[in-house]
Amino acid sequence: MTTNFAQRIHNANYKFDPYVRSLMDTDFYKLLMAYFIWKHYPDVGVTFTVKNRTKAVKLPAIVPEAQLREQLDHVRSLRFTKSELIWLKGNSFYGQEGIFPGDFIAALADLQLPDYHLEIRDGEYHITFSGTWFEHTLWEIYALAVINEAKSRAAMADMSKYELTVLYANATSKLVAKLKALKEADVRGIAEFGTRRRHGFLWQEFVIEAMQEELGAGFIGTSNALHAMRMDLEAIGTNAHELPMTITALARLEGMQDGEKPSDRHSVFMSQYRVLEQWEQTFSGNLLVALPDTFGSTQFLQNAESCFPNIEHWTGFREDSKDPYIAAEEKIAFWKSLGVDPREKLQLFSDGLDHKLMIDLSNKFRDRIRCGFGWGTNATNDFRDCDPRGGTDLNPISLVCKVTEVKDLKTGGKVGAVKLSDNYTKATGPEEEIAYYREIFGAEGVADIPVEV
Amino acid sequence: MTTNFAQRIHNANYKFDPYVRSLMDTDFYKLLMAYFIWKHYPDVGVTFTVKNRTKAVKLPAIVPEAQLREQLDHVRSLRFTKSELIWLKGNSFYGQEGIFPGDFIAALADLQLPDYHLEIRDGEYHITFSGTWFEHTLWEIYALAVINEAKSRAAMADMSKYELTVLYANATSKLVAKLKALKEADVRGIAEFGTRRRHGFLWQEFVIEAMQEELGAGFIGTSNALHAMRMDLEAIGTNAHELPMTITALARLEGMQDGEKPSDRHSVFMSQYRVLEQWEQTFSGNLLVALPDTFGSTQFLQNAESCFPNIEHWTGFREDSKDPYIAAEEKIAFWKSLGVDPREKLQLFSDGLDHKLMIDLSNKFRDRIRCGFGWGTNATNDFRDCDPRGGTDLNPISLVCKVTEVKDLKTGGKVGAVKLSDNYTKATGPEEEIAYYREIFGAEGVADIPVEV
Structure with missing residues (x-):
């Protein structure tokens, strides 16, 4: 050669x-x-x-x-x-x-x-x-x-070169073993969500290829627009916390400008629903997956029917900070309270997922609600125990x-x-602002969960 | 690109x-x-x-x-x-x-x-x-x-291409995990002996590279002359059954030519020692590792001192068909019976080895006799459970x-x-000839052990 x-x-x-x-x-x-x-x-x-x-x-x-x-x-x-x-x-x-x-x-x-x-x-x-x-x-x-x-x-x-060979062999084996376990358990609705936390661009590409190969119909696409385009996959995803956060902050800002009135607090509170209304209009009734946890899911759901009745036409919810078992039960109860069959609604888990959790969630909930999984860090950046020298420098960070x-x-x-989120550990913002928001949104259903990735 | x-x-x-x-x-x-x-x-x-x-x-x-x-x-x-x-x-x-x-x-x-x-x-x-x-x-x-x-x-x-990637990743991970276990257990004297049973030439090359990388001083070389030359390693190995088999058959042939005499049987019996004498002369007292199991190790050892007293100067024995624990005990007792410290003698295991067996043998015997390991099939051709489709076509055959x-x-x-070997299952030759040889060499210490690789 x-x-x-x-x-x-x-x-x-x-x-x-x-x-x-x-x-x-x-x-x-x-x-x-x-x-x-x-x-x-x-x-x-x-x-x-x-x-x-x-x-x-x-x-x-x-x-x-x-x-x-x-x-x-x-x-x-x-x-x-x-x-x-x-x-x-x-x-x-x-x-x-x-x-x-x-x-x-x-x-x-x-x-x-x-x-x-x-x-x-x-x-x-x-x-x-x-x-x-x-x-x-x-x-x-x-x-x-x-x-x-x-x-x-x-x-x-x-x-x-040898160590790199072993490193990638270990990571490949680890990834494929996870995928085979997911396939074996017939988990459906799995999407690759790991762009931001990926080990690297080319590794993410391989991970997606492996998901395609191994998961078959269980794989639904990737959140990454470039990979979706190049590999002819469905580009998955709808919206994130920045929308309710920013739009609510704008309401808060307006209230701050000429002395606070009770209506300002109401406007702050309503922002979490206003963003959904605006989203719905923007995308002509498509892409309707709501993120309920920005200021706490429990209060969001309790007031959703009265403040945003159209929620019943939405595809479902994405979970990003609540204990997923509690979150799913809460959503099932919510849909039932609206007189809607939860099996027609999407429950998109996307927080700290790995294969075992996905398998367990799928086994527990798939007959009760339509499950989806946005698999991130543990798909595209799980090199734990793969370093041939036993190092941990490749472990993902949060x-x-x-x-x-x-x-x-x-x-x-x-x-x-x-x-605020459903997890105290994941709350972000200046302390005094968090306190102000807590007064408005409360803390019902919020828990303390350690964040790994 | x-x-x-x-x-x-x-x-x-x-x-x-x-x-x-x-x-x-x-x-x-x-x-x-x-x-x-x-x-x-x-x-x-x-x-x-x-x-x-x-x-x-x-x-x-x-x-x-x-x-x-x-x-x-x-x-x-x-x-x-x-x-x-x-x-x-x-x-x-x-x-x-x-x-x-x-x-x-x-x-x-x-x-x-x-x-x-x-x-x-x-x-x-x-x-x-x-x-x-x-x-x-x-x-x-x-x-x-x-x-x-x-x-x-x-x-x-x-x-x-994807399946091949996963296949080799799995095989690499499996190999490296074995090597790390061997290193962890501080097993010494490991040589690569897998040319004949290898998955392929390039894979063998990688296996040797991995052994070098992972085993450090525990790795002593390869039996493959080309790899030894290219990678500047010690070429390991001395002799095989074909020498005593052929030389003994020549004695048998001579006896057959003019009616059998008792001296013919003696000549057949002595061939197993004559080959060692000739080997010793050929290589000026170097490369002195004897293979005692061609016609049964137990009879070989029992008569070695009287029939080939120079055995006490040999480096040691290679084991190829006996239960390795029994074989090692037998050799330790043999060297002691000659008044030789077994710790100065090589016990080269080379039959059906894998990492667990090597670790156990090393732990049990390394303080009692100098252990060496000729690791073959399970080093260069262990693709069991590595096929991403779960197939077994890559499993090694014997x-x-x-x-x-x-x-x-x-x-x-x-x-x-x-x-005859120390294992009935490994005996080869025409039935009537085997019977003739058994009359001469007996079957003491011969067992029935299934052959895997």
């Missing part, structure tokens, strides 16, 4: 491989939300802040600042390509064609990601993205994917990038954004 | 990849024995016969005859290359330089493997190699490696190639060759 010179040089250049290769390399729901934001909230500013919830890991000790900047700068150099925009415009999502109108596609064509702020403070990176919501919202996934892949590569930088501040660009007023 | 055209075409040509790539791609002890035979037995003819001891597997149903012939013919097209001969002549083996004299190297340079006989009989391949011992002895390893790799490739022929007939080329007389 003659030397493959191109391959050899390419390998030697490996460190310059971009971690994010396309602006499509993001969760599809970011594009849906970007459209929603672009259409309804052009004058809203936000700050997204990266937070490493795994305190034991200090990222600057692992990933050099220059490397991080190089990759973030690379993302800023990317543009949506012509063929990507054609796909977004021409493809049908969830059976619906023409989700994105031409002027939004034109806005994407013009998009360059804005600048970021990065500094090291108290031994940890402080990374923020501040400015117009539409432009800055997309940073979330790219930033997380970049940091996670930078961390992976750092952990592998001094591994020999890294998030959340809206922390919301600004009215017309008035200049700003306020901290809040998520 | 541009297309690697050479790689693509090479991959498309994969089926023409030779399974044996060099005449050096054999067990080193075949070369030692070839020299011994060339020097002392130029007028002896033998027949080697391939035997598949795994009755459940019928090879012609798996490997087409044309494919087998193509690969065997390819072996016939090979010659020792100049650099290979330089290495054989210039390298030191077991610390001794110049093991092979120039005229033997010249004989190797002239060597072309002679023709083979191949037919399908009763649903199984009948493959034999008949002619001068020196030329035909080398066929053994090439033939076995060819058949085993042909079987592996057949089992993988319809696997997708394939051997043994001397079945010995001929005096001067007189034309011939006789069946016999191995």
Whole structure:
């Protein structure tokens, strides 16, 4: 065999491989939300802040600042390509064609990601993205994917070719064993949701390929728009906490501007339903999966029928912070209280899933409600016990990038954004704002659950 | 990345990849024995016969005859290359330089493997190699490696790229887990002995690389001359059953020629020691590892001191058919009976080893005798439970190639060759000859042990 010179040089250049290769390399729901934001909230500013919830890991000790900047700068150099925009415009999502109108596609064509702020403070990176919501919202996934892949590569930088071979063999075996267990248990409705926490772009691609191969009809698609496009899969996902968080913060901001009135609190409270109404209108009755836990699922459900009666026509709920067994029981009871058969409604689990939990949830609930699974970190970044040297540097960390501040660009007023969630550990926002929100939303059904990934 | 055209075409040509790539791609002890035979037995003819001891597997149903012939013919097209001969002549083996004299190297340079006989009989391949011992002895390893790799490739022929990825990931993980267990248990003296039973040439190469990486000082080398040369490792091995089998058969033949006398039986009996004497002289007191089980270890040891007193200077014994715990106890007692400290003597286990057995043997015996391990099939061909489709076609089979007939080329007389071994299941030879040998050697210490690999 003659030397493959191109391959050899390419390998030697490996460190310059971009971690994010396309602006499509993001969760599809970011594009849906970007459209929603672009259409309804052009004058809203936000700050997204990266937070490493795994305190034991200090990222600057692992990933050099220059490397991080190089990759973030690379993302800023990317543009949506012509063929990507054609796909977004021409493809049908969830059976619906023409989700994105031409002027939004034109806005994407013009998009360059804005600048970021990065500094090291108290031994940890402080990374923020501040400015117009539409432009800055997309940073979330790219930033997380970049940091996670930078961390992976750092952990592998001094591994020999042999060690890398064993590492990936172990990870492959581990992944496939999980998939075979899922298939064996006939778990259905599994989607790949691990872009932000992935080990790396190419590994995610392999994970999706493996899911396709092993799960058969149990696999329904990926949240990643680029992989969905390239591999001809369904792009999965609807919306995230940033919508109710920001829209509620806007209501809060309005109330703060001329002395608080009781109606302000009501407006804050109602925002969690208003966003659903607006979503429904935007997407003509499609993509109707609600995220009930932003300010606590229990209060959301208790008031849903009176505050947002149309909820009964929604496809279902996505769970992101509640004990999944309790959450599913709660939803089953909720649908029944509306006189709806829960078996026609989607229960999309998406919090800290792994194969055993999915199998158990599927076994327990599949005959009672339509189960779906958004499988993230443990699909695309489970290298635990795979390092041939026994190291733990490739273990995933709990890294998030959340809206922390919301600004009215017309008035200049700003306020901290809040998520309460169903888990005290996952609550985010300034303390005084959290307290204010708790007064409005209460804490019924909120628990203390350790966050692993 | 541009297309690697050479790689693509090479991959498309994969089926023409030779399974044996060099005449050096054999067990080193075949070369030692070839020299011994060339020097002392130029007028002896033998027949080697391939035997598949795994009755459940019928090879012609798996490997087409044309494919087998193509690969065997390819072996016939090979010659020792100049650099290979330089290495054989210039390298030191077991610390001794110049093991092979120039005229033997010249004989190797002239060597072309002679023709083979191949037919399908009763649903199984009948493959034999008949002619001068020196030329035909080398066929053994090439033939076995060819058949085993042909079987592996057949089992993988319809696997997708994904399935192959998972298959090799599983096999890699399995191998490395074994190696880590061996390292953890601090097992020493492990050599790779799996050429004849290997999954394939390149996999064997990887296995050796993995053993080097993982076992550290516990790894002592490989039996494969080509891998030893290329990877700068110690070539391990001394001699095999074919020597006592053939030399004893020659004594038997002589006795048959002019009516049997009691001295003929004595001559047959003494052949098992005569071969050691001759070996010792040939290699100037080096490479002294004896194989005691050809006609039963117990009788061999009982008579060794009186029939071959020099045994006390030998390095040790290789075990190939006896329960290894019993065998080791027997050797420890033997060395002690000679007044020799067993801790100075090598106990080389080489029968059906896997990591658990090696760990247990090492734990039990390493403080009492110097342990060594010739790890074969379960090192280079353990793909059990690795097939992503759950198939068993890649499981190893028990394939051997043994001397079945010995001929005096001067007189034309011939006789069946016999191995009794310490395991009734492993006895080979014509029934009446086995009976004759049993009368001479007895059956003390012989047991019935199922043969797995």
